[in-house]
Amino acid sequence: MTASTETLHLQHADHQAHADAHGWRRWLYATNHKDIGTLYLWFSFSMFMLGGTMALGIRAELFQPGLQFWHPEFFNQLTTLHGIIMVFGAIMPAFTGLANWMLPLMLGAPDMAFARMNNWSFWLLPPAAALLVISLFVPGGAPAGGWTLYPPLSIQAGMGMDLAIFAIHLLGLSSIMGSINIVTTVLNMRAPGMTLLKMPMFAWTSLVTAYLLIAVAPVLAGAVTMLLTDRHFGTHFFKAAGGGDPVLFQHIFWFFGHPEVYIMALPAFGIVSQILPTFARKPLFGYVSMVYAVCSIAILSFMVWAHHMFAVGLPATAQLFFMFMTMLIAVPTGVKVFNWIATMWQGEMTFETPMLFAIGFVCLFTVGGFSGLVLSIAPIDIQMTDTYYVVAHFHYVLVAGALFSLFGATYYWLPKWTGQMYNEKLGKLHFWWSMIWFNVTFFPMHFLGLAGMPRRIPDYPLQFTDFNSVASVGAFCFGLGQLLFLYNVINTIRGGAGRAPARPWEGAHTLEWEVASPAPHHTWEMPPDEALVKKGLRAQLLDQDHE
Amino acid sequence: MNAVAHGANRRTAIRLGLVALAMFSFGYVLAPFYDVLCRAIGLDRARPEFATAIPTALRLEFDTNVADGLPVTIETLDRVVAAKAGGLVKARFRIANTGDQPLTIRAIPSFAPVRAAGLLQKLECFCFDALKLAPHETRDVTVVLLVAKALPEELGAATLSYTLQPA
The missing domain is CATH 2.60.370.10 (Ctag/Cox11)
Structure with missing residues (x-):
C-alpha cells in the first residue's frame, strides 16, 4: 500500500510538471486528455470552417446556371476536398476530441490509457490537413474525382492524388491509435462499480465507434495503398488494362465506407442520449435496448456496403441481399428514435440550447433516415444514384445529424470546460438560425435530385435554377450563422454569462458533473468512491442488476 | 496508474493493434478472393454457363x-x-x-x-x-x-x- 501511495505521489509531482508547461509547449507536448481534447476540438472547428468555405465556393457557382466563378476542374476539386475535409477533418476528430475530453471524466479515470500515443494521434492531423491543402497548389491540382476516389480517375489524376493518399494514411493512423486509446480506456479504466452496462451512453457509443474504426480504417488504408502502387509501382489491382478490376476498389472502399457512416453517427446518438434525459429530467428510456441497438447497427453496418453500388451492375441476388440488410438497419435505428421520444414523453422539459440541438437532431436525422430508406430500395436507388437526392440525404444525416449533435455537445459541456456559462440567447439564435437555413439549403436538393440533377457538376440545365438559387442563399446564411457559434464560444471562454456551478444542469447525473467547473487539469487521480458512482447510477435508474 | 493496470492496458492495445493489422491485410486478401467468392456463392453473372443459357x-x-x-x-x-x-x-x-x-x-x-x-x-x-x-x-x-x-x-x-x- 505504501509503495503504491508513493508512486501516486511521484506521479502527481510528474503531472504537476506537465501542468506547468506553458505557451506552445503545453500544446505540442500535451499528454493531458483535456488539453488533447481541446486541441482536437479546435482543429476540427478550423477544418469545419475550411470545408465550409469550400462548400460556399460550390454553392456560389451553383447559384445560377452557366460558369461564373470556377473552371469545372477546380469545381470538382472543391467538391472532393469539401467531402474529404468534412468527413476526416471536421466530424471524426470532433468526436475523438469529445471522447478524449469526456470519457475519463464520465468513467472516473485519471486520463486516457496511453497519454503519449494520444499526443501522437492528434499531432498527425495537422500534417494531414496541410497535405490536403497543399494538393490544391501542385500541378494538376487537388484530387477531383470525388471523395470516394474511384479508379480510373484516381489512377489517372496528378500528384495531388498522392498527397491525398498520404493524408488519408496519416488520418487513418491517427484514427486507429485514437480508437485503441478509447477502447482501452473504456474497457480497463472505469471507476469501481461502473460495469459496462452502467456506463453513460456516450461511453458506449464511443466504444462501439472505436471498434468500428479499428476494423475499417485499415481497410481504407489498404485501398489507398493499392491505388498508390497502381499509380507508381506497376501493380494492377484496379487497372483494367492490366487485368485489374475497378469495381473491386468500390467493394473495398465501401466495406470501409459504410461502417464509416456509423462512425459519424453513433457518437451523435450517444451525445443525444446524454442531453435528452438531462433536460427532460427523466432517465434515458430503454437503456439496455439502446446498447443493443448500437451494437446491432454496428454489426449490420458490415453487411450493407454494396447498397452504394446498386448502379454498378450487381446480380439480382446480391441487390436483394444488400437491399434487405439495409432496410433491416431501420429496426435498431427505429428503436433508438422511439426511446428518445419516450425519454421526452411526460418529462419536465426545458429548452436550453443543447436540448434544442438534440431535438433538432432527432427530427432531422429521422428525415435523413427516411430518405436513406428510400435509397435502400434497389430499383429506386438505380434511378437516384449520383443525383442531388443522395446529396440531400447524406447532408441530413451528417449536418443535421452529426454536426447538430456536436453543437449540442459543445453547449452542454462548455460550462464544464470553461467554468463559465455561455450566452443562452445567442445559443438559441444559433440553433434557430442553423435549423431554418439548413432546411432552406438542403430540402430543395431532394426536389432537384428527384428531377434528375446529377451531383458533382458546376453547370446545370435551366429548369433547375430556382431550387439551386434557394439552396445557395440558404448555404450562405447557414455558413455565416456559424460565426455566431464561434463568437459565443470565445465569449464564454472570456467570461460569458458568469461563473458556472459544478452541475449547471440539475438533471445531469453522470460523473463529469461531480468535479468542479472548470474541470481541474487533473481529475479522478483517485477513482471516485463507489458511493458517489452509485448515487449517479441511482439517479439514472441504472443501479438495478440488469446484466 | 499501477503496474497491473498498465499491463492490462498494454495487452488490450496489442490485441487491438493486431486486429488493425489483420484488417489492413483483409483489403489485399479481397483482391484475389473476390472473384473466387462470387463464383463460389453463385453470384457471378459473367459465368459462361449463364451466358449461353436460353x-x-x-x-x-x-x-x-x-x-x-x-x-x-x-x-x-x-x-x-x-x-x-x-x-x-x-x-x-x-x-x-x-x-x-x-x-x-x-x-x-x-x-x-x-x-x-x-x-x-x-x-x-x-x-x-x-x-x-x-x-x-x-x-x-x-x-x-x-x-x-x-x-x-x-x-x-x-x-x-x-x-x-x-x-
Missing part, C-alpha cells in the same frame, strides 16, 4: 388504357401469356363504343422494358390502323407476336400497353 419462356403482360373523356371501353381477354422462345403469341381484346355517336379511334402501343421490343415482332396488331366504331358497337381485336429464338436470361417479363386515343 430460358424457355417469357411472361407477357397486357395493359390497356383509354384517353380521358373517350366513351370507349377496352377489355383484355388474355391478360398474361407465356411466350415460348421462337413461338407465336396471340392476345385478344374487346373494344366497345359506349356512346351514341360513331367514333374513329387509334391504339397507341408501348413496351416496358424497352429492349423487349426487339424480341417481339408484331405480325398483326389492331394498332396498325384506325378503327371505326358504330354507336354501341362491340368488336374483338387481336395482336399476334412472333417471339425471338433466344431470350435473355434476366428479362423474365415484359408488358405491352395499348392506349386508345381519338384518331
